[in-house]
Amino acid sequence: MRHMQRKPLVAANWKMYKTVMEAVDTARRMCQRIAADAVAEVMIAPAFVSLAGVGEAIRGSRIVLGAQNMHWEKEGAFTGEVSAAMLQSVGCRYVILGHSERRQFFGETDSSVHRKIVAALQAGLIPVFCIGETEAERDSQQTFSVLERQLGGGLGQLNDQEIQSLVIAYEPVWAIGTGKTASNDQIQDVHAFLRRYLEDKYNNALAKSIRILYGGSVKAGNAKQILALPDVDGALVGGASLDAESFACIVESCSG
Numbered sequence: 001m002r003h004m005q006r007k008p009l010v011a012a013n014w015k016m017y018k019t020v021m022e023a024v025d026t027a028r029r030m031c032q033r034i035a036a037d038a039v040a041e042v043m044i045a046p047a048f049v050s051l052a053g054v055g056e057a058i059r060g061s062r063i064v065l066g067a068q069n070m071h072w073e074k075e076g077a078f079t080g081e082v083s084a085a086m087l088q089s090v091g092c093r094y095v096i097l098g099h100s101e102r103r104q105f106f107g108e109t110d111s112s113v114h115r116k117i118v119a120a121l122q123a124g125l126i127p128v129f130c131i132g133e134t135e136a137e138r139d140s141q142q143t144f145s146v147l148e149r150q151l152g153g154g155l156g157q158l159n160d161q162e163i164q165s166l167v168i169a170y171e172p173v174w175a176i177g178t179g180k181t182a183s184n185d186q187i188q189d190v191h192a193f194l195r196r197y198l199e200d201k202y203n204n205a206l207a208k209s210i211r212i213l214y215g216g217s218v219k220a221g222n223a224k225q226i227l228a229l230p231d232v233d234g235a236l237v238g239g240a241s242l243d244a245e246s247f248a249c250i251v252e253s254c255s256g
């Protein structure tokens with residue numbers, strides 16, 4: 001049974017999919033389709049160019065807006081980058097940081113992810129801080145040490161209050177976009193490990209109240225069992241979030 005303090009979050013990561021028109025259209029359909037009394041908080045993270053349009057489409061609904069990345073500096077000569085204040089100004093409440101695709105293809109490191117987390121919190125955005133091991137790391141029994149390193153590096157010297165206001169997303173790299181979901185035992189083991197780590201390093205209240213999402217091939221067919229695991233507080237969904245109907249089914253899989 002999930003701790004009452006933790007309201008589940010089901011988040012859509014649209015990655016580099018959908019034109020502005022397609023994004024707005026899907027967002028509108030999600031607003032119509034997702035019941036007003038759904039248990040989970042719902043977030044959509046479209047590409048930067050679609051944030052304003054999707055923000056407009058979901059205005060007044062129960063869906064909130066998130067971004068997929070940002071830069072850590074407040075402003076400056078950083079061609080192609082977007083700041084936390086810019087995301088705030090377009091209505092974002094969340095920002096996904098340290099996604100494995102950013103780490104893998106765009107050179108993000110634990111320390112750059114840390115700088116982004118600090119900047120996001122300062123701007124009042126809620127970071128969805130992603131961590132996860134590769135297949136090779138799991139096969140060589142390094143899962144927990146990798147997660148510890150990523151978590152320690154990303155959180156750095158943040159204080160309890162700051163850590164409490166972010167969301168962690170555990171996404172095993174080998175399960176992202178592959179259709180290979182981690183087993184329920186693998187997911188629960190890691191989530192319980194992360195909560196223990198937070199309890200040891202910080203305190204019990206923090207460990208109990210922080211939300212830890214699972215991501216990696218979550219779909220309508222497996223969401224219910226994953227979301228029912230005691231230490232899973234929601235899902236970060238890629239592929240299956242692109243379609244309004246399948247995403248709504250995942251949201252509905254979340255029970256209290």
Ligand code: PGA
Nearest residue numbers: 176177216217237238239
């Ligand atoms: P997936 O992606 O659901 O397509 O595996 C998850 C993610 O990358 O956040």
